[in-house]
Amino acid sequence: xxxxxxxVAELRDAVASGDSTARDLxxxxxxxxxxxxxxxxxxxxxxEDAARARADDIDRHRDEWRDRPLxxxxxTVKDVICTRGTPTTGASRILAGFCPPYDATVVKRLHxxxxxxxxxxxxxxxxxxxxxxHSAYEPTRxxxxxxxxxxxxxxxxxxxxxxxxxxxxxxxxxxxxxxQPAAFCGIVxxxxxxxxxSRYGLLAFASSLDQIGPMTLTVADTATVFRVIAGKxxxxxxxxxxxxxxxxxxLPGHAxxxxxxxxxxxxxxxxxxxxxxxxxxxxxxAQRGATIHDIELPHIEYxxxxxxxxxxxxxxxxxxxxxxxxxxxxxxxxxxRATLQTMYERTRDEGFxxxxxxxxxxxxxxxxxxxxxxxxxxxxRVRSLIKADYDHAFQNVDxxxxxxxxxxAFRIGEHLDDPLAMYLGDIFTxxxxxxxxxxxxxxxxxxSTRLPVGLQLMSRxxxxxxxxxxxxxxxxxAPWWRESPPIET
Amino acid sequence: MASPLTKSDxxxxxxxxxxxxxxxxxxxxTKQLAQILTxxxxxxxxxTAGVSxxxxxxxxxxxxxPDTPRPSLATDDALANAPAPGPRGLFRVPKVIG
Numbered sequence: 001x002x003x004x005x006x007x008v009a010e011l012r013d014a015v016a017s018g019d020s021t022a023r024d025l026x027x028x029x030x031x032x033x034x035x036x037x038x039x040x041x042x043x044x045x046x047x048e049d050a051a052r053a054r055a056d057d058i059d060r061h062r063d064e065w066r067d068r069p070l071x072x073x074x075x076t077v078k079d080v081i082c083t084r085g086t087p088t089t090g091a092s093r094i095l096a097g098f099c100p101p102y103d104a105t106v107v108k109r110l111h112x113x114x115x116x117x118x119x120x121x122x123x124x125x126x127x128x129x130x131x132x133x134h135s136a137y138e139p140t141r142x143x144x145x146x147x148x149x150x151x152x153x154x155x156x157x158x159x160x161x162x163x164x165x166x167x168x169x170x171x172x173x174x175x176x177x178x179x180q181p182a183a184f185c186g187i188v189x190x191x192x193x194x195x196x197x198s199r200y201g202l203l204a205f206a207s208s209l210d211q212i213g214p215m216t217l218t219v220a221d222t223a224t225v226f227r228v229i230a231g232k233x234x235x236x237x238x239x240x241x242x243x244x245x246x247x248x249x250x251l252p253g254h255a256x257x258x259x260x261x262x263x264x265x266x267x268x269x270x271x272x273x274x275x276x277x278x279x280x281x282x283x284x285x286a287q288r289g290a291t292i293h294d295i296e297l298p299h300i301e302y303x304x305x306x307x308x309x310x311x312x313x314x315x316x317x318x319x320x321x322x323x324x325x326x327x328x329x330x331x332x333x334x335x336x337r338a339t340l341q342t343m344y345e346r347t348r349d350e351g352f353x354x355x356x357x358x359x360x361x362x363x364x365x366x367x368x369x370x371x372x373x374x375x376x377x378x379x380x381r382v383r384s385l386i387k388a389d390y391d392h393a394f395q396n397v398d399x400x401x402x403x404x405x406x407x408x409a410f411r412i413g414e415h416l417d418d419p420l421a422m423y424l425g426d427i428f429t430x431x432x433x434x435x436x437x438x439x440x441x442x443x444x445x446x447x448s449t450r451l452p453v454g455l456q457l458m459s460r461x462x463x464x465x466x467x468x469x470x471x472x473x474x475x476x477x478a479p480w481w482r483e484s485p486p487i488e489t
Numbered sequence: 490m491a492s493p494l495t496k497s498d499x500x501x502x503x504x505x506x507x508x509x510x511x512x513x514x515x516x517x518x519t520k521q522l523a524q525i526l527t528x529x530x531x532x533x534x535x536x537t538a539g540v541s542x543x544x545x546x547x548x549x550x551x552x553x554x555p556d557t558p559r560p561s562l563a564t565d566d567a568l569a570n571a572p573a574p575g576p577r578g579l580f581r582v583p584k585v586i587g
Binding site for chain 1: 528566
């Protein structure tokens with residue numbers, strides 16, 4: 001097996017220079033998936049034949065395509081992102097067998113950059129969940145402790161990168177779905193600024209919150225992939241045309257003179273191991289020249305209730321399209337008693353899993369007559385106050401640091417019967433989505449039982465460069481990514 | 490504010506959401522949604538007088554594009570995933586008009 005400490009840049013350069021071939025890389029990763037994935041269930045589908053054909057095509061065009069930023073680099077795509085002619089299920093029974101007639105814009109961009117798609121990754125159904133237990137395809141397991149969840153909703157994407165089954169995963173983040181599993185699996189994950197990355201071809205969950213982003217082993221790799229997928233897309237009216245900075249302008253990173261804010265109050269009550277890892281990370285940033293400042297975010301505690309009204313409300317509307325008419329699953333009905341209404345209702349009851357139904361119900365309630373103002377509108381107003389808290393804080397600091405999660409990965413089944421307990425774990429991640437701000441999670445060490453912990457940094461809108469610069473500066477002195485999980489093959 | 494959720498509220502919401510819930514699901518969701526909504530009650534304590542709502546965090550609001558015709562999804566492609574494709578480019582559904 002190849003050296004486990006490769007980066008995206010090294011793999012790309014090996015293909016471009018002829019030291020390796022796209023086909024050879026592809027075979028090595030496919031072999032490892034074959035050996036390891038039965039223990040993890042990170043993939044909903046592995047595309048061996050398509051990946052090999054694509055790799056051969058790249059090798060044939062190597063000279064012509066030499067400058068492509070991901071030449072021959074294997075990637076995975078979360079199964080909520082459309083891939084033409086390849087099953088895209090959202091880890092839901094209701095989309096069983098669905099093969100999109102088009103590629104998502106990010107998939108097209110990655111393809112044009114020379115990437116080789118190895119497969120689609122498992123997740124919570126329609127990206128709703130924090131554990132990947134709400135998948136119609138069985139849970140994914142955490143490579144660091146297979147009796148624990150990998151986080152969610154992008155649990156398969158995170159587990160695949162952590163277990164070295166692929167150097168890059170592409171996923172979506174609506175309330176922490178990239179950052180929380182990145183933290184739980186000990187990898188880097190970025191939620192870009194709202195509007196940075198086209199969502200054309202993403203199965204919509206909550207349209208004012210959803211954003212697509214990369215997951216990789218290192219900060220530099222995430223910056224490279226971010227540059228490939230970011231940019232205006234005529235097919236997504238929320239995408240923006242701002243320039244995406246070249247990684248060479250901010251890497252290698254430094255923290256000299258950076259002002260980092262810490263909302264101390266919200267750190268009360270978090271897990272001791274997480275707290276220690278977080279304090280150690282702040283020390284490293286300070287040693288590298290950052291100054292640490294206490295800040296206040298008075299409305300951050302309302303992030304969870306705001307999120308769990310706004311996201312389900314938008315989901316209840318977005319998921320109305322799954323009705324058994326145009327694609328996916330349709331319930332079998334008694335022909336002489338079948339009505340259109342029964343067909344809709346039974347298809348949706350049989351096709352959706354419990355968490356998705358719970359959120360559709362919650363969202364429908366929050367939007368229904370008599371409750372709309374009290375729940376939905378009030379939540380959107382408090383959202384404005386949360387946004388104002390961040391705007392105020394960013395007048396004095398360049399970045400805000402918190403742990404990514406209040407605890408390390410929990411056990412499979414631990415919160416399955418208590419949705420509210422599961423939701424409360426999203427306290428540090430939801431505000432980036434509510435405000436649209438960018439946020440990154442970087443590995444920040446381990447608990448005493450070797451469970452990964454994540455450091456989250458947030459910055460001003462469209463200032464991902466600051467996140468990369470600080471996170472890379474931290475990573476230089478804390479290269480936790482070099483440690484790989486204890487997986488037997 | 491809202492009284493605790495009853496099973497008939499859940500049945501009403503399920504109808505609005507086009508979900509045919511089983512009795513067990515109705516009972517479970519009545520309990521769980523009441524818990525979540527009780528937790529969300531804390532939003533009522535926030536003074537939002539004069540605060541406008543943030544419906545989305547978008548940077549560019551309502552960008553326009555030239556109104557130029559472009560090719561769209563071909564009918565065969567649109568029908569390819571239908572669970573019950575009908576004749577002449579239609580989707581087949583249960584009879585609506587008796």
